[in-house]
Amino acid sequence: MKVLITGAEGMLGTDLADVFEANGYEIFDMTHEEMDIMDFDRVSEVFDLVCPDFVIHCAAYTNVDKTVDECEMAYAINVFGTQNVAQAAEDVGATLVYISTDYVFDGNKTTPYTPDDQANPINNYGLTKYKGEDVVREVCSKYYIVRTSWLYGRHGKNFVDTMLSMKDKDEIKVVDDQIGCPTWTVELSEAILKVLKNKQGGVYHICGGGSASWYEFAKEIFKLQGIKANLIPCKTEDYPRLAERPRYSVMDNAGLCKNWREGLKEYLLSRSEG
Numbered sequence: 001m002k003v004l005i006t007g008a009e010g011m012l013g014t015d016l017a018d019v020f021e022a023n024g025y026e027i028f029d030m031t032h033e034e035m036d037i038m039d040f041d042r043v044s045e046v047f048d049l050v051c052p053d054f055v056i057h058c059a060a061y062t063n064v065d066k067t068v069d070e071c072e073m074a075y076a077i078n079v080f081g082t083q084n085v086a087q088a089a090e091d092v093g094a095t096l097v098y099i100s101t102d103y104v105f106d107g108n109k110t111t112p113y114t115p116d117d118q119a120n121p122i123n124n125y126g127l128t129k130y131k132g133e134d135v136v137r138e139v140c141s142k143y144y145i146v147r148t149s150w151l152y153g154r155h156g157k158n159f160v161d162t163m164l165s166m167k168d169k170d171e172i173k174v175v176d177d178q179i180g181c182p183t184w185t186v187e188l189s190e191a192i193l194k195v196l197k198n199k200q201g202g203v204y205h206i207c208g209g210g211s212a213s214w215y216e217f218a219k220e221i222f223k224l225q226g227i228k229a230n231l232i233p234c235k236t237e238d239y240p241r242l243a244e245r246p247r248y249s250v251m252d253n254a255g256l257c258k259n260w261r262e263g264l265k266e267y268l269l270s271r272s273e274g
């Protein structure tokens, strides 16, 4: 089975390639430089050449705060770029796996979001990713939409590493009123593999089980590392960001991943092993 990955040099794309390769798939990991998803002719050319069975579409404009000032760029990549990938996948009969986000939700619920819940993005990033979902639904006859959240992994800048890099500070203020599901990119990759093998196409929520605030997440990181850090819980208003975030973006993962604390433990172990 051939799997083509877009944005393959990113945090998730890199782990996906490793996990699928270890499970016997033939991987075509296309970096930004090798295949710009804004260039339909290039995307088509690559897809015609490879004839993939699955396309896992990770490439995206992922800087949530920058989408405030660079909305057009984010829209171009996340919507028109996705359109190019979706059309090229459809043209060669491939199944498209589109990686989406918990930020498609507005955060007004108080119980975990299910795939049937209505999306209502409150920032440009969520909006462009949700429009990307719509494109996939319109263009592709075979697709999976995988919504995930709060990713961390070995191959990208992430919250866990940022926290650990701050361990010697006098105090570390962390937001305690945004609740979500921290997710390790390796566990996500393994769960995507299982879903593709065992489940019909459709929308899936794949994220660490349970829920945490950023503060609780940080507390667990330092606890597992045996580090005493002076963590101070704060409110969203005390730590202003350019883009608004949903206060509650917990998703019901239907048992597709373990509790987020388990994933974090495994990530920290893999990190210490070098």
Ligand SMILES: NC(=O)c1ccc[n+]([C@@H]2O[C@H](COP(=O)([O-])OP(=O)(O)OC[C@H]3O[C@@H](n4cnc5c(N)ncnc54)[C@H](OP(=O)(O)O)[C@@H]3O)[C@@H](O)[C@H]2O)c1
Binding pocket: 006, 007, 008, 009, 010, 011, 012, 013, 031, 032, 033, 035, 036, 037, 038, 057, 058, 059, 060, 061, 062, 077, 081, 099, 100, 101, 102, 129, 148, 149, 150, 151, 152, 156
């Ligand atoms: N990180 C999270 O917490 C999170 C949460 C939910 C969903 N997601 C989704 O998960 C997917 C992977 O995210 P990630 O965290 O792995 O992001 P990432 O590390 O930023 O990777 C995204 C990749 O896409 C590439 N890319 C950007 N524009 C491109 C273009 N025009 N053509 C081809 N490639 C392009 C980037 O290359 P350059 O660096 O060269 O631009 C980068 O390698 C994304 O779809 C994201 O929306 C992420």
